[in-house]
Amino acid sequence: MSTYEQLLAQVVATAGEGETREVFDPATGDLIGIAPVQGVAELEAAIDRAEAAQPAWAALSDDERIAYLNRAADAIEAAAEPLAELLSREQGKPLNGPNARFEVGGCVAWTRAAAGTPLPVEVLIDDESGYAEMHYRPIGVVGAISPWNWPMMISIWQIAPSLRMGNTVVLKPAETTTLSVLALVKVMNEVLPEGVLNIVPGPGRTVGDALTRSPRIGKIMFTGSTPTGKRIIEASAPNVTRLTLELGGNDAGIVLPDVDPKEIAENLFWGAFINTGQTCAALKRLYVHDDVYDEVVEELAKVAANMPMGVGLEDQNVLGPLQNKAQFDIVDRLVESAKSSGARVVMGGDPDRDQPGYFYPTTLIADIDAHQDLVLEEQFGPALPIIRYSDVDEAVKLANELEVGLGASVWSSDRDKARELAARIQAGTVWINSHGGLHPMVPFGGAKQSGYGREFGTLGLKAVAEPQVVSG
Numbered sequence: 001m002s003t004y005e006q007l008l009a010q011v012v013a014t015a016g017e018g019e020t021r022e023v024f025d026p027a028t029g030d031l032i033g034i035a036p037v038q039g040v041a042e043l044e045a046a047i048d049r050a051e052a053a054q055p056a057w058a059a060l061s062d063d064e065r066i067a068y069l070n071r072a073a074d075a076i077e078a079a080a081e082p083l084a085e086l087l088s089r090e091q092g093k094p095l096n097g098p099n100a101r102f103e104v105g106g107c108v109a110w111t112r113a114a115a116g117t118p119l120p121v122e123v124l125i126d127d128e129s130g131y132a133e134m135h136y137r138p139i140g141v142v143g144a145i146s147p148w149n150w151p152m153m154i155s156i157w158q159i160a161p162s163l164r165m166g167n168t169v170v171l172k173p174a175e176t177t178t179l180s181v182l183a184l185v186k187v188m189n190e191v192l193p194e195g196v197l198n199i200v201p202g203p204g205r206t207v208g209d210a211l212t213r214s215p216r217i218g219k220i221m222f223t224g225s226t227p228t229g230k231r232i233i234e235a236s237a238p239n240v241t242r243l244t245l246e247l248g249g250n251d252a253g254i255v256l257p258d259v260d261p262k263e264i265a266e267n268l269f270w271g272a273f274i275n276t277g278q279t280c281a282a283l284k285r286l287y288v289h290d291d292v293y294d295e296v297v298e299e300l301a302k303v304a305a306n307m308p309m310g311v312g313l314e315d316q317n318v319l320g321p322l323q324n325k326a327q328f329d330i331v332d333r334l335v336e337s338a339k340s341s342g343a344r345v346v347m348g349g350d351p352d353r354d355q356p357g358y359f360y361p362t363t364l365i366a367d368i369d370a371h372q373d374l375v376l377e378e379q380f381g382p383a384l385p386i387i388r389y390s391d392v393d394e395a396v397k398l399a400n401e402l403e404v405g406l407g408a409s410v411w412s413s414d415r416d417k418a419r420e421l422a423a424r425i426q427a428g429t430v431w432i433n434s435h436g437g438l439h440p441m442v443p444f445g446g447a448k449q450s451g452y453g454r455e456f457g458t459l460g461l462k463a464v465a466e467p468q469v470v471s472g
Protein backbone atom coordinates (compact mmCIF):
# COMPACT_ATOMS: atom_id res chain seq x y z
CA MET A 1 0.00 0.00 0.00
CA SER A 2 1.31 3.45 -0.96
CA THR A 3 1.82 6.32 1.44
CA TYR A 4 0.68 9.84 0.53
CA GLU A 5 4.24 10.72 -0.53
CA GLN A 6 4.51 7.64 -2.75
CA LEU A 7 1.16 8.32 -4.39
CA LEU A 8 2.02 11.98 -5.00
CA ALA A 9 5.40 11.02 -6.47
CA GLN A 10 3.60 8.83 -9.03
CA VAL A 11 1.44 11.66 -10.40
CA VAL A 12 3.56 14.83 -10.29
CA ALA A 13 5.20 16.02 -13.48
CA THR A 14 8.74 14.96 -14.24
CA ALA A 15 11.18 17.86 -14.58
CA GLY A 16 11.84 18.91 -18.17
CA GLU A 17 8.86 16.96 -19.49
CA GLY A 18 6.64 19.54 -21.18
CA GLU A 19 4.37 22.16 -19.68
CA THR A 20 3.61 22.08 -15.95
CA ARG A 21 1.63 23.98 -13.33
CA GLU A 22 2.38 24.56 -9.66
CA VAL A 23 -0.39 23.28 -7.37
CA PHE A 24 -0.97 25.17 -4.13
CA ASP A 25 -2.96 24.08 -1.09
CA PRO A 26 -6.04 26.38 -1.08
CA ALA A 27 -6.04 26.39 2.73
CA THR A 28 -2.44 27.44 3.32
CA GLY A 29 -1.00 28.57 0.02
CA ASP A 30 1.76 25.93 0.40
CA LEU A 31 3.11 24.25 -2.72
CA ILE A 32 1.81 20.67 -2.96
CA GLY A 33 3.50 19.58 -6.16
CA ILE A 34 3.90 20.24 -9.87
CA ALA A 35 1.12 18.99 -12.14
CA PRO A 36 1.59 18.02 -15.78
CA VAL A 37 -0.30 20.13 -18.32
CA GLN A 38 -0.90 18.27 -21.56
CA GLY A 39 -2.22 19.43 -24.91
CA VAL A 40 -4.18 18.31 -27.93
CA ALA A 41 -1.39 16.02 -29.21
CA GLU A 42 -1.50 14.01 -25.97
CA LEU A 43 -5.29 13.98 -26.18
CA GLU A 44 -5.18 12.47 -29.66
CA ALA A 45 -2.71 9.85 -28.42
CA ALA A 46 -5.04 9.03 -25.52
CA ILE A 47 -7.97 8.63 -27.93
CA ASP A 48 -5.77 6.31 -30.04
CA ARG A 49 -5.13 4.15 -26.97
CA ALA A 50 -8.80 4.16 -25.99
CA GLU A 51 -9.88 3.21 -29.53
CA ALA A 52 -7.32 0.42 -29.68
CA ALA A 53 -8.42 -1.03 -26.34
CA GLN A 54 -12.16 -0.74 -26.90
CA PRO A 55 -12.97 -3.81 -29.04
CA ALA A 56 -11.29 -6.25 -26.63
CA TRP A 57 -12.92 -4.54 -23.63
CA ALA A 58 -16.34 -4.70 -25.29
CA ALA A 59 -15.74 -8.34 -26.20
CA LEU A 60 -15.39 -9.31 -22.53
CA SER A 61 -18.52 -10.67 -20.94
CA ASP A 62 -20.54 -8.39 -18.67
CA ASP A 63 -19.41 -10.54 -15.75
CA GLU A 64 -15.76 -10.05 -16.64
CA ARG A 65 -16.15 -6.26 -16.78
CA ILE A 66 -18.05 -6.35 -13.49
CA ALA A 67 -15.15 -8.27 -11.93
CA TYR A 68 -12.68 -5.65 -13.21
CA LEU A 69 -14.78 -2.84 -11.75
CA ASN A 70 -15.00 -4.57 -8.40
CA ARG A 71 -11.23 -4.98 -8.40
CA ALA A 72 -10.87 -1.27 -9.21
CA ALA A 73 -13.14 -0.52 -6.23
CA ASP A 74 -10.92 -2.74 -4.04
CA ALA A 75 -7.84 -0.86 -5.24
CA ILE A 76 -9.42 2.51 -4.39
CA GLU A 77 -10.42 1.17 -0.98
CA ALA A 78 -6.88 -0.04 -0.31
CA ALA A 79 -5.47 3.41 -1.21
CA ALA A 80 -8.26 5.34 0.52
CA GLU A 81 -6.14 7.20 3.08
CA PRO A 82 -3.46 8.59 0.75
CA LEU A 83 -6.14 9.43 -1.84
CA ALA A 84 -8.16 11.30 0.80
CA GLU A 85 -5.08 13.18 1.99
CA LEU A 86 -4.16 14.30 -1.51
CA LEU A 87 -7.76 15.31 -2.18
CA SER A 88 -7.86 17.27 1.06
CA ARG A 89 -4.64 19.12 0.30
CA GLU A 90 -5.44 19.90 -3.31
CA GLN A 91 -9.19 20.50 -3.18
CA GLY A 92 -9.15 21.98 0.33
CA LYS A 93 -11.97 19.88 1.79
CA PRO A 94 -11.35 18.50 5.28
CA LEU A 95 -10.54 14.85 5.80
CA ASN A 96 -13.48 14.48 8.18
CA GLY A 97 -17.19 15.29 7.96
CA PRO A 98 -18.89 14.73 4.60
CA ASN A 99 -15.64 15.59 2.85
CA ALA A 100 -12.43 13.88 1.62
CA ARG A 101 -12.73 10.45 3.28
CA PHE A 102 -16.44 10.51 2.47
CA GLU A 103 -15.68 11.33 -1.18
CA VAL A 104 -13.19 8.46 -1.55
CA GLY A 105 -15.74 6.17 0.10
CA GLY A 106 -18.26 7.42 -2.47
CA CYS A 107 -15.86 6.45 -5.28
CA VAL A 108 -15.80 2.90 -3.94
CA ALA A 109 -19.59 2.78 -3.47
CA TRP A 110 -20.39 4.17 -6.93
CA THR A 111 -17.91 1.87 -8.65
CA ARG A 112 -19.44 -1.13 -6.93
CA ALA A 113 -22.94 0.08 -7.77
CA ALA A 114 -22.06 0.51 -11.45
CA ALA A 115 -20.75 -3.06 -11.33
CA GLY A 116 -23.69 -4.44 -9.38
CA THR A 117 -26.68 -2.92 -11.18
CA PRO A 118 -28.41 -5.60 -13.25
CA LEU A 119 -29.27 -4.72 -16.85
CA PRO A 120 -30.99 -7.70 -18.44
CA VAL A 121 -32.11 -7.73 -22.07
CA GLU A 122 -35.65 -6.32 -22.19
CA VAL A 123 -38.28 -8.14 -24.19
CA LEU A 124 -40.44 -5.36 -25.62
CA ILE A 125 -43.10 -7.39 -27.39
CA ASP A 126 -43.62 -11.11 -27.62
CA ASP A 127 -47.06 -11.90 -29.03
CA GLU A 128 -48.91 -12.32 -32.30
CA SER A 129 -47.87 -8.78 -33.32
CA GLY A 130 -44.17 -9.75 -33.27
CA TYR A 131 -41.04 -10.13 -31.18
CA ALA A 132 -38.61 -7.39 -30.23
CA GLU A 133 -35.96 -7.08 -27.57
CA MET A 134 -33.82 -4.18 -26.40
CA HIS A 135 -30.09 -4.45 -25.96
CA TYR A 136 -27.67 -1.81 -24.66
CA ARG A 137 -24.52 -1.92 -26.78
CA PRO A 138 -21.22 -0.11 -26.16
CA ILE A 139 -20.99 3.34 -27.77
CA GLY A 140 -17.20 3.28 -28.25
CA VAL A 141 -14.96 5.85 -26.59
CA VAL A 142 -16.55 8.08 -23.92
CA GLY A 143 -15.07 11.52 -23.21
CA ALA A 144 -15.42 12.53 -19.56
CA ILE A 145 -14.94 16.09 -18.30
CA SER A 146 -15.07 16.62 -14.56
CA PRO A 147 -15.08 19.66 -12.24
CA TRP A 148 -13.07 20.60 -9.14
CA ASN A 149 -15.69 20.47 -6.39
CA TRP A 150 -16.02 16.66 -6.03
CA PRO A 151 -13.24 15.87 -8.48
CA MET A 152 -12.76 12.18 -7.70
CA MET A 153 -16.36 11.19 -7.13
CA ILE A 154 -17.74 12.97 -10.20
CA SER A 155 -14.99 11.42 -12.34
CA ILE A 156 -16.09 8.01 -11.03
CA TRP A 157 -19.74 8.80 -11.87
CA GLN A 158 -18.58 9.27 -15.46
CA ILE A 159 -16.00 6.47 -15.68
CA ALA A 160 -17.59 3.51 -13.87
CA PRO A 161 -20.88 3.17 -15.81
CA SER A 162 -19.06 3.85 -19.10
CA LEU A 163 -16.63 1.00 -18.47
CA ARG A 164 -19.37 -1.33 -17.30
CA MET A 165 -21.19 -0.85 -20.61
CA GLY A 166 -18.14 -1.80 -22.69
CA ASN A 167 -16.84 1.65 -23.55
CA THR A 168 -13.32 2.88 -22.97
CA VAL A 169 -12.77 6.33 -21.48
CA VAL A 170 -10.69 9.47 -22.01
CA LEU A 171 -11.00 11.69 -18.94
CA LYS A 172 -10.12 15.36 -18.65
CA PRO A 173 -10.02 16.54 -15.03
CA ALA A 174 -10.44 20.16 -13.94
CA GLU A 175 -7.27 22.26 -14.04
CA THR A 176 -7.19 22.96 -10.30
CA THR A 177 -7.72 19.38 -9.08
CA THR A 178 -5.55 17.49 -11.54
CA LEU A 179 -3.30 15.64 -9.09
CA SER A 180 -6.21 14.08 -7.17
CA VAL A 181 -7.81 12.69 -10.30
CA LEU A 182 -4.46 11.53 -11.74
CA ALA A 183 -3.94 9.62 -8.49
CA LEU A 184 -7.40 8.05 -8.64
CA VAL A 185 -6.82 6.91 -12.23
CA LYS A 186 -3.36 5.63 -11.34
CA VAL A 187 -4.85 3.45 -8.60
CA MET A 188 -7.62 2.11 -10.88
CA ASN A 189 -5.14 1.40 -13.66
CA GLU A 190 -3.20 -0.95 -11.40
CA VAL A 191 -6.00 -3.42 -12.09
CA LEU A 192 -7.69 -2.32 -15.34
CA PRO A 193 -6.38 -3.50 -18.72
CA GLU A 194 -4.07 -1.14 -20.63
CA GLY A 195 -5.80 1.64 -22.58
CA VAL A 196 -9.25 1.21 -21.07
CA LEU A 197 -9.07 4.26 -18.80
CA ASN A 198 -7.01 7.23 -20.02
CA ILE A 199 -6.51 10.66 -18.54
CA VAL A 200 -5.32 13.88 -20.14
CA PRO A 201 -4.68 16.70 -17.66
CA GLY A 202 -5.04 19.89 -19.66
CA PRO A 203 -6.96 23.14 -20.02
CA GLY A 204 -10.68 23.13 -20.75
CA ARG A 205 -10.46 25.63 -23.57
CA THR A 206 -7.95 23.49 -25.54
CA VAL A 207 -7.99 19.84 -24.45
CA GLY A 208 -11.60 19.91 -23.21
CA ASP A 209 -12.73 21.67 -26.36
CA ALA A 210 -10.86 19.24 -28.65
CA LEU A 211 -12.34 16.28 -26.77
CA THR A 212 -15.87 17.56 -27.37
CA ARG A 213 -15.14 18.21 -31.07
CA SER A 214 -13.52 14.86 -31.76
CA PRO A 215 -15.45 12.67 -34.22
CA ARG A 216 -13.85 9.69 -32.49
CA ILE A 217 -15.73 10.34 -29.23
CA GLY A 218 -19.18 8.77 -29.14
CA LYS A 219 -20.44 10.29 -25.91
CA ILE A 220 -19.49 13.15 -23.61
CA MET A 221 -20.19 12.99 -19.90
CA PHE A 222 -19.85 16.51 -18.51
CA THR A 223 -20.33 18.10 -15.10
CA GLY A 224 -19.63 21.81 -14.82
CA SER A 225 -21.11 25.21 -15.49
CA THR A 226 -24.07 25.95 -17.75
CA PRO A 227 -22.06 28.27 -20.07
CA THR A 228 -19.45 25.53 -20.65
CA GLY A 229 -22.26 23.01 -21.16
CA LYS A 230 -23.70 25.19 -23.92
CA ARG A 231 -20.25 25.41 -25.56
CA ILE A 232 -20.05 21.63 -25.48
CA ILE A 233 -23.45 21.29 -27.15
CA GLU A 234 -22.26 23.52 -30.00
CA ALA A 235 -18.83 21.91 -30.31
CA SER A 236 -20.22 18.38 -30.41
CA ALA A 237 -23.22 19.10 -32.68
CA PRO A 238 -21.47 18.37 -36.02
CA ASN A 239 -20.81 14.80 -34.87
CA VAL A 240 -24.19 14.32 -33.18
CA THR A 241 -22.19 13.20 -30.14
CA ARG A 242 -24.35 11.85 -27.32
CA LEU A 243 -24.29 14.11 -24.24
CA THR A 244 -25.04 13.84 -20.55
CA LEU A 245 -24.79 17.32 -19.07
CA GLU A 246 -24.95 17.92 -15.33
CA LEU A 247 -24.73 21.69 -15.17
CA GLY A 248 -24.94 24.31 -12.49
CA GLY A 249 -27.94 24.81 -10.29
CA ASN A 250 -29.36 27.27 -7.83
CA ASP A 251 -31.42 24.95 -5.67
CA ALA A 252 -34.34 26.38 -3.72
CA GLY A 253 -35.62 25.10 -0.38
CA ILE A 254 -39.13 25.96 0.79
CA VAL A 255 -39.81 25.77 4.52
CA LEU A 256 -43.52 25.48 5.37
CA PRO A 257 -44.98 26.99 8.56
CA ASP A 258 -45.61 23.58 10.19
CA VAL A 259 -41.93 22.66 10.75
CA ASP A 260 -40.09 22.30 14.03
CA PRO A 261 -37.14 24.67 13.40
CA LYS A 262 -34.88 22.91 15.90
CA GLU A 263 -35.49 19.57 14.27
CA ILE A 264 -34.70 20.65 10.72
CA ALA A 265 -31.78 22.99 11.46
CA GLU A 266 -28.96 20.48 11.09
CA ASN A 267 -30.29 19.05 7.81
CA LEU A 268 -30.78 22.58 6.51
CA PHE A 269 -27.20 23.38 7.41
CA TRP A 270 -25.67 20.39 5.62
CA GLY A 271 -28.02 20.83 2.67
CA ALA A 272 -26.50 24.26 2.11
CA PHE A 273 -22.95 23.96 3.43
CA ILE A 274 -21.81 20.47 2.40
CA ASN A 275 -18.36 20.78 0.84
CA THR A 276 -18.40 24.39 2.06
CA GLY A 277 -21.25 25.13 -0.36
CA GLN A 278 -19.32 23.95 -3.43
CA THR A 279 -21.80 21.28 -4.44
CA CYS A 280 -23.96 21.13 -7.57
CA ALA A 281 -27.11 20.18 -5.69
CA ALA A 282 -26.59 22.24 -2.54
CA LEU A 283 -29.35 24.36 -1.08
CA LYS A 284 -28.52 27.81 -2.46
CA ARG A 285 -31.60 29.91 -1.63
CA LEU A 286 -33.90 29.24 1.29
CA TYR A 287 -37.51 30.48 1.37
CA VAL A 288 -38.94 30.41 4.90
CA HIS A 289 -42.52 31.12 5.94
CA ASP A 290 -42.98 34.25 8.04
CA ASP A 291 -44.52 32.27 10.96
CA VAL A 292 -41.28 30.36 11.60
CA TYR A 293 -38.76 32.65 9.91
CA ASP A 294 -36.99 34.11 12.92
CA GLU A 295 -36.78 30.78 14.71
CA VAL A 296 -35.44 28.93 11.65
CA VAL A 297 -32.75 31.59 11.13
CA GLU A 298 -31.83 31.44 14.82
CA GLU A 299 -31.61 27.62 14.94
CA LEU A 300 -29.63 27.48 11.71
CA ALA A 301 -27.18 30.04 13.05
CA LYS A 302 -26.76 27.96 16.23
CA VAL A 303 -25.86 24.87 14.21
CA ALA A 304 -23.56 26.86 11.90
CA ALA A 305 -21.69 28.40 14.84
CA ASN A 306 -20.62 24.90 15.93
CA MET A 307 -19.16 23.77 12.60
CA PRO A 308 -15.40 24.38 12.57
CA MET A 309 -13.80 25.66 9.38
CA GLY A 310 -10.07 25.35 8.79
CA VAL A 311 -7.19 23.45 7.26
CA GLY A 312 -8.45 20.10 5.98
CA LEU A 313 -5.79 17.92 7.56
CA GLU A 314 -6.72 19.13 11.07
CA ASP A 315 -9.12 16.55 12.47
CA GLN A 316 -11.75 18.81 13.99
CA ASN A 317 -12.62 20.74 10.81
CA VAL A 318 -15.71 19.99 8.77
CA LEU A 319 -15.63 23.05 6.50
CA GLY A 320 -12.68 24.19 4.40
CA PRO A 321 -11.60 26.99 2.08
CA LEU A 322 -13.03 27.75 -1.35
CA GLN A 323 -11.10 25.66 -3.84
CA ASN A 324 -9.77 28.52 -5.93
CA LYS A 325 -9.43 32.27 -6.00
CA ALA A 326 -12.01 32.72 -8.78
CA GLN A 327 -14.65 31.03 -6.62
CA PHE A 328 -13.64 33.06 -3.54
CA ASP A 329 -14.12 36.23 -5.60
CA ILE A 330 -17.60 35.15 -6.77
CA VAL A 331 -18.77 34.49 -3.19
CA ASP A 332 -17.17 37.72 -1.95
CA ARG A 333 -18.78 39.82 -4.70
CA LEU A 334 -22.25 38.33 -4.14
CA VAL A 335 -22.17 38.76 -0.36
CA GLU A 336 -20.90 42.35 -0.68
CA SER A 337 -23.75 43.10 -3.07
CA ALA A 338 -26.25 41.57 -0.63
CA LYS A 339 -24.81 43.65 2.21
CA SER A 340 -25.05 46.87 0.24
CA SER A 341 -28.67 46.05 -0.68
CA GLY A 342 -29.54 46.34 3.02
CA ALA A 343 -29.94 42.62 3.73
CA ARG A 344 -29.17 41.53 7.31
CA VAL A 345 -25.91 39.67 8.00
CA VAL A 346 -26.77 37.08 10.65
CA MET A 347 -23.24 35.69 10.68
CA GLY A 348 -20.08 35.81 8.57
CA GLY A 349 -19.70 38.07 5.56
CA ASP A 350 -16.35 39.38 6.78
CA PRO A 351 -13.52 37.40 5.11
CA ASP A 352 -9.86 38.13 5.73
CA ARG A 353 -8.82 38.99 2.19
CA ASP A 354 -5.10 39.05 3.03
CA GLN A 355 -4.86 35.46 4.29
CA PRO A 356 -2.85 32.94 2.24
CA GLY A 357 -5.88 30.58 1.93
CA TYR A 358 -9.28 31.11 0.35
CA PHE A 359 -11.37 30.83 3.51
CA TYR A 360 -14.75 32.52 3.35
CA PRO A 361 -16.55 32.37 6.72
CA THR A 362 -19.89 30.61 7.04
CA THR A 363 -22.38 33.32 6.12
CA LEU A 364 -26.12 33.60 6.66
CA ILE A 365 -27.90 36.54 5.04
CA ALA A 366 -31.48 37.18 6.20
CA ASP A 367 -34.24 39.58 5.15
CA ILE A 368 -32.88 39.69 1.64
CA ASP A 369 -34.89 40.73 -1.39
CA ALA A 370 -36.04 37.76 -3.48
CA HIS A 371 -34.40 39.32 -6.54
CA GLN A 372 -31.06 40.24 -5.02
CA ASP A 373 -27.96 38.92 -6.89
CA LEU A 374 -27.02 36.51 -4.08
CA VAL A 375 -30.40 34.83 -4.61
CA LEU A 376 -30.44 34.88 -8.40
CA GLU A 377 -26.83 33.84 -9.10
CA GLU A 378 -25.18 30.56 -8.12
CA GLN A 379 -22.83 31.47 -5.24
CA PHE A 380 -21.23 27.99 -4.99
CA GLY A 381 -19.80 28.74 -1.58
CA PRO A 382 -20.65 29.09 2.13
CA ALA A 383 -23.15 31.96 1.96
CA LEU A 384 -26.86 31.25 2.20
CA PRO A 385 -29.57 33.85 1.46
CA ILE A 386 -32.76 33.32 3.50
CA ILE A 387 -35.86 34.88 1.99
CA ARG A 388 -39.06 35.53 3.96
CA TYR A 389 -42.41 34.61 2.38
CA SER A 390 -46.00 34.51 3.51
CA ASP A 391 -47.82 32.91 0.58
CA VAL A 392 -46.70 29.44 -0.49
CA ASP A 393 -47.81 30.01 -4.09
CA GLU A 394 -45.46 32.97 -4.21
CA ALA A 395 -42.62 30.79 -2.83
CA VAL A 396 -43.22 28.18 -5.55
CA LYS A 397 -43.23 30.92 -8.19
CA LEU A 398 -39.90 32.26 -6.90
CA ALA A 399 -38.40 28.76 -6.73
CA ASN A 400 -39.38 28.13 -10.36
CA GLU A 401 -38.52 31.48 -11.88
CA LEU A 402 -34.84 30.78 -12.59
CA GLU A 403 -33.57 29.06 -15.73
CA VAL A 404 -31.91 26.28 -13.74
CA GLY A 405 -33.54 23.36 -11.91
CA LEU A 406 -31.11 20.77 -10.57
CA GLY A 407 -32.51 20.03 -7.11
CA ALA A 408 -34.96 21.54 -4.62
CA SER A 409 -36.38 20.71 -1.21
CA VAL A 410 -39.58 21.07 0.76
CA TRP A 411 -39.54 21.14 4.56
CA SER A 412 -42.73 20.20 6.41
CA SER A 413 -44.01 17.92 9.16
CA ASP A 414 -46.74 16.77 6.76
CA ARG A 415 -45.20 14.42 4.21
CA ASP A 416 -48.27 14.35 1.93
CA LYS A 417 -48.42 18.12 1.80
CA ALA A 418 -44.70 18.21 1.01
CA ARG A 419 -45.14 15.68 -1.80
CA GLU A 420 -47.96 17.73 -3.31
CA LEU A 421 -45.73 20.78 -3.29
CA ALA A 422 -42.82 18.78 -4.78
CA ALA A 423 -44.94 18.08 -7.85
CA ARG A 424 -45.14 21.83 -8.51
CA ILE A 425 -41.38 22.41 -8.43
CA GLN A 426 -39.30 22.32 -11.61
CA ALA A 427 -36.22 20.35 -10.61
CA GLY A 428 -34.60 16.98 -11.32
CA THR A 429 -34.87 15.96 -7.65
CA VAL A 430 -37.07 17.30 -4.86
CA TRP A 431 -36.00 16.19 -1.40
CA ILE A 432 -38.31 16.30 1.61
CA ASN A 433 -36.82 17.47 4.93
CA SER A 434 -33.27 17.12 3.64
CA HIS A 435 -31.34 18.39 0.66
CA GLY A 436 -28.71 16.96 -1.67
CA GLY A 437 -28.49 13.33 -0.55
CA LEU A 438 -27.53 11.08 -3.47
CA HIS A 439 -27.76 7.31 -3.85
CA PRO A 440 -26.01 5.26 -6.53
CA MET A 441 -29.29 3.53 -7.48
CA VAL A 442 -31.36 6.72 -7.72
CA PRO A 443 -31.10 8.70 -10.99
CA PHE A 444 -29.72 12.21 -10.66
CA GLY A 445 -29.70 15.11 -13.11
CA GLY A 446 -31.21 18.45 -13.89
CA ALA A 447 -34.31 20.06 -15.34
CA LYS A 448 -34.20 23.12 -17.60
CA GLN A 449 -30.71 24.63 -18.01
CA SER A 450 -29.26 22.42 -15.29
CA GLY A 451 -28.67 19.94 -18.08
CA TYR A 452 -30.04 16.78 -19.54
CA GLY A 453 -29.63 13.07 -19.12
CA ARG A 454 -29.53 11.20 -15.83
CA GLU A 455 -26.69 9.51 -13.98
CA PHE A 456 -26.81 6.50 -11.60
CA GLY A 457 -28.92 3.36 -11.46
CA THR A 458 -30.27 1.56 -14.49
CA LEU A 459 -31.01 4.85 -16.27
CA GLY A 460 -27.37 5.86 -15.79
CA LEU A 461 -26.07 2.65 -17.37
CA LYS A 462 -28.44 3.03 -20.32
CA ALA A 463 -27.17 6.59 -20.81
CA VAL A 464 -23.67 5.35 -21.67
CA ALA A 465 -24.88 2.72 -24.11
CA GLU A 466 -26.42 2.65 -27.56
CA PRO A 467 -29.91 1.18 -27.35
CA GLN A 468 -30.39 -1.43 -30.05
CA VAL A 469 -33.62 -3.20 -30.88
CA VAL A 470 -33.36 -6.71 -32.24
CA SER A 471 -36.65 -7.52 -33.85
CA GLY A 472 -38.07 -10.63 -35.45
Ligand code: TXE
Nearest residue numbers: 146147173174204205208209224225228247248280378380
Ligand atom coordinates in the same frame (compact mmCIF):
# COMPACT_ATOMS: atom_id res chain seq x y z
O1 TXE B 1 -16.58 25.56 -14.57
P1 TXE B 1 -16.34 24.94 -16.00
P2 TXE B 1 -15.63 26.49 -13.67
C1 TXE B 1 -20.27 26.27 -11.50
C2 TXE B 1 -19.99 27.17 -10.32
C3 TXE B 1 -18.72 27.84 -10.71
C4 TXE B 1 -18.87 27.96 -12.19
C5 TXE B 1 -17.58 28.07 -12.96
O2 TXE B 1 -21.00 28.13 -10.20
O3 TXE B 1 -18.57 29.10 -10.14
O4 TXE B 1 -19.53 26.78 -12.58
O5 TXE B 1 -16.69 27.03 -12.61
C6 TXE B 1 -13.80 22.08 -18.45
N1 TXE B 1 -14.86 22.54 -23.46
N2 TXE B 1 -19.87 24.91 -11.29
O6 TXE B 1 -15.10 27.61 -14.45
O7 TXE B 1 -15.60 25.87 -16.88
C7 TXE B 1 -12.91 22.55 -17.32
O8 TXE B 1 -11.55 22.42 -17.67
C8 TXE B 1 -14.76 21.43 -22.71
C9 TXE B 1 -20.92 23.98 -11.03
O9 TXE B 1 -14.65 25.64 -12.99
O10 TXE B 1 -17.66 24.44 -16.47
C10 TXE B 1 -13.35 21.61 -16.20
O11 TXE B 1 -12.73 20.34 -16.36
N3 TXE B 1 -14.47 21.47 -21.40
C11 TXE B 1 -20.49 22.58 -11.30
C12 TXE B 1 -14.86 21.47 -16.45
O12 TXE B 1 -15.04 21.86 -17.82
C13 TXE B 1 -14.26 22.67 -20.83
C14 TXE B 1 -19.13 22.22 -10.80
C15 TXE B 1 -15.75 22.36 -15.58
O13 TXE B 1 -15.34 23.71 -15.71
C16 TXE B 1 -14.36 23.86 -21.57
C17 TXE B 1 -18.16 23.24 -11.12
C18 TXE B 1 -14.67 23.76 -22.95
N4 TXE B 1 -14.81 24.84 -23.73
C19 TXE B 1 -18.56 24.54 -11.32
N5 TXE B 1 -14.13 24.90 -20.75
C20 TXE B 1 -21.49 21.55 -10.89
N6 TXE B 1 -22.50 21.28 -11.72
O14 TXE B 1 -21.34 20.96 -9.86
C21 TXE B 1 -13.91 24.38 -19.51
N7 TXE B 1 -13.97 23.04 -19.56
